[in-house]
Amino acid sequence: MSVSKKINKFKGSKSFMVMVLAAVSVLCYLYANNIIFGRAFDYKWRDMLFSMRGPEPANENIVICSLDEDSFEVLEEELPFSPKTYIKFFENLRKLNVKVVGLDFILYEFYKSDPDTSDVALKNALKNLDSVVFASKIENYFKKQRIGTSEINIISSKHKTSNKYFSETGVSGLINSSINFDGVKRGSQLQFTSNGKKYETFIFKLYESFVSGLKPEEAYKYISTSEILLKRNEFIINYAGGPKHFNEIPFYAVVEMPDSSVEMLRKKYENKIVIVGPTYYESHDFFNVPFSNTRYVKGFQSMAGVEVIANALHTLLENNFIDILPKSSYDLIFAVAAALSILTFTVIRSAFLGAPFVLIYCACVLWLSIEMFISHKIILDVFGLVFTIFAVYSAANAVKILVVEGEKRHIKTTLSRYMSSSVVDKVLSQGDTVNLSGEAVNVAVMFADIRNFTSLSEKLSAEQTVHTLNLFFKNMVDIVFLNEGTLDKYIGDCLMVVFGAPKPLHNPASAALRCAMAMQKATIALSGEKEIRALNFNFGIGVGISFGKCVVGNIGSQKRMEYTAIGDVVNTASRIQNLAGEGEIILNGAAFDKLAAENDASLKDALAGAIKIDSVSLKGKEEKVDIYKIKIN
Structure with a gap:
């Protein structure tokens, strides 16, 4: 793990929080009671204690x-x-x-x-x-x-x-x-x-x-x-x-x-x-x-x-x-108040949930001061204690905000490689419901591959090959992001897209099919552009879509990790993509059934024209599967 990552991890730990809040408490102890405002506050509080106690019989x-x-x-x-x-x-x-x-x-x-x-x-x-x-x-x-x-x-x-x-x-x-x-x-x-x-x-x-x-x-x-x-x-x-x-x-x-x-x-x-x-x-x-x-x-x-x-x-x-509380006793009360505040605001991550504890702890301090004065004629000055409780609460929330914002920036940078900025914002807004560490979810997985690009690349220079691929991927990725897909990876002249993770979608299969149809139509338009016509090449892609449960999350080593999906659903999408010809979209049975269940009106015509192909053998699978083919003209 790199030094920066170790530092960031430590900043997000409870140990770091405790260290910061302990430092804040020490500063409050050293300086809070010495500032003019603090002394004035305690003097006024002493006056209020007399008011709360009320008059006593005067010496006769x-x-x-x-x-x-x-x-x-x-x-x-x-x-x-x-x-x-x-x-x-x-x-x-x-x-x-x-x-x-x-x-x-x-x-x-x-x-x-x-x-x-x-x-x-x-x-x-x-x-x-x-x-x-x-x-x-x-x-x-x-x-x-x-x-x-x-x-x-x-x-x-x-x-x-x-x-x-x-x-x-x-x-x-x-x-x-x-x-x-x-x-x-x-x-x-x-x-x-x-x-x-x-x-x-x-x-x-x-x-x-x-x-x-x-x-x-x-x-x-x-x-x-x-x-x-x-x-x-x-x-x-x-x-x-x-x-x-x-x-x-x-x-x-x-x-x-x-x-x-x-x-x-x-x-x-x-x-x-x-x-x-x-x-x-x-x-x-x-x-x-x-x-x-x-x-x-x-x-x-x-x-x-x-x-x-x-x-x-x-x-x-x-x-x-009337006596002032001895310093040793005050120090003990201060230590208890600071420790409770540090413990509470380290555990409670919400500023909203922490606010009642601030009020409760401050009320306890004030009650203790009142009780000591009225019952024992001892003054417990409260400014340092109340100020420390508020300071620890504020510092805890400041640290949390800084750490959370740092984590959000890191996550946003990471996710922006896979999905549109609007989707990233939606993902981040879901807070704790987003899990990048790994989970099993139902998703639609799509593979899209350029047909006959290998033969074209043999005729092009390296620079032309890269430029052409980048032009293609730019157009395709824009469509992926538009349909709330997550770009998983590029594999040569093929791209892998996941729908439904990390941001859950209500209709992942429909989003995948809409995206695939838009990509097929975009390749036709792309082939008509001047620089592609000059290559004497017509872009055409074959698309495979499968639906089911797979594992998604950050996978890799400490030196290199990437957000990806793994499982049989991914393998199936890759295999059926190989069966798709230029301008074709192949669906596995689970994807077709999910589309029917989602009942998206904009996809009814496409599904109605789907051709079922029975008992297809796929590499790595013993049992034959049924697939559905949709042709985009």
């Missing part, structure tokens, strides 16, 4: 105190507030016995001095609270910051904090925040490092202040601050719900709280964490979050920064962390 220890438009209107005061307003606010919080007060803003930016009220009075009001956490932030010019890292690389920085004015009244934590590249706030951190110095975040300080003040019988429920810094410094916020999901009280309601309501409100807010922060839109302290565009909110709603902090703190207090 968290209360949001909102600096909103209503507070400005009721208090008849705009930011920055006066010391009197803050003093009254903090004193009322003390009356409610809140455990931790977190100020999600830089206090001195929201505070204006008043000559009638000293800062000492404000400090005393703060001191009287159990625990106060101030916000601070690093204002800087970022040189580079990778999303999801705790290292802030800066050119210059300025640490802004309220604590330098009220250092003895509480602690401070960073409110610096990062978002994902698609503009959604999904994660949080407990500690940043800037220029080698560590800064704990506002969220961590809230958690630390709350947990450190608990009694031992209550504190055991929460992770220690050292452990949470070590294991959960960076974490995905497990949002309890969308905007306005947490227990909320307006800033003005605390400031204007009447003494008569203290007892009732104390029962509601005692030992709680109260996070004070702006919720008015002009503050620009809003974030897009996973719940921003779900059925649980009207339209698209951003979430105030103070609510994001509440959700992050909720995650810490509930120990309700």
Whole structure:
């Protein structure tokens, strides 16, 4: 077998398909999760997981105190507030016995001095609270910051904090925040490092202040601050719900709280964490979050920064962390998905039949991701898996198309030597119903030989002989193809034609007889051409047609093969052709009976004029046979 044939055979093998699809899977594994589109897809899928899970009960220890438009209107005061307003606010919080007060803003930016009220009075009001956490932030010019890292690389920085004015009244934590590249706030951190110095975040300080003040019988429920810094410094916020999901009280309601309501409100807010922060839109302290565009909110709603902090703190207090599936587990799932896809799309050769499996496998991946998130709080990113399934399916079909097209080109080249291009196209369109490897079929076999050509060729030069034969065969082969015959071979000045293979015919015997009659008439016309008349030769052919079952297929050695028919039917056609005179067509009994059964109206006159010749001896046959002779004038 030649190298090219070996290569083509390998390309059509399942081993080649598996190798290609495995290579595609490896490329998908290496690159699919690293492309921007893939990361964006997985981020959006994570948001959808929250939507499918739905809201969860918010931690009851968290209360949001909102600096909103209503507070400005009721208090008849705009930011920055006066010391009197803050003093009254903090004193009322003390009356409610809140455990931790977190100020999600830089206090001195929201505070204006008043000559009638000293800062000492404000400090005393703060001191009287159990625990106060101030916000601070690093204002800087970022040189580079990778999303999801705790290292802030800066050119210059300025640490802004309220604590330098009220250092003895509480602690401070960073409110610096990062978002994902698609503009959604999904994660949080407990500690940043800037220029080698560590800064704990506002969220961590809230958690630390709350947990450190608990009694031992209550504190055991929460992770220690050292452990949470070590294991959960960076974490995905497990949002309890969308905007306005947490227990909320307006800033003005605390400031204007009447003494008569203290007892009732104390029962509601005692030992709680109260996070004070702006919720008015002009503050620009809003974030897009996973719940921003779900059925649980009207339209698209951003979430105030103070609510994001509440959700992050909720995650810490509930120990309700969301984990990314470990790489080893992801690799195992990827390997299973890739292997199933490769196996399926190697076996299934139809793109149409393979499509449902793509949908099924993708649905399984999505279901697994949903189940892992809702039941186990584990995120399985799906883009790489879904992309790989589609890529393997597409690659499998691309390989099949290339291989099939290559096979079709090879077959078409081969068959075009035997039949017309239109018949070749019909054969190829039948796809798997065409068998060139060998099969037993009922066919009509025709032999047509030029009478007296041997004596003519003795008078002609080699060039003239070849030219004359080519002229004859060109005319005859055109007629053969016109009648859907398959040119089997040339044998000297004789040609062999098969009707009914490889393309099955409804009436092979009728096609053979029509072809033979047309060839007889064509030889008469050919003899009248000028260059044939110059040879002083009249073309005449004798034709033999037999019908029956024979073996057809590609026969020969690896070095040379040809599509041909073999069997007694072929031998019979050859023998009876020898009995046919110039202008005669000889049929064996089976061919005549088949013609009668096919009942072609255009051949009735020819069959009616057929002469039966009984008991003819044929070379190679012991029994005598009946034949029928048709004379074409």
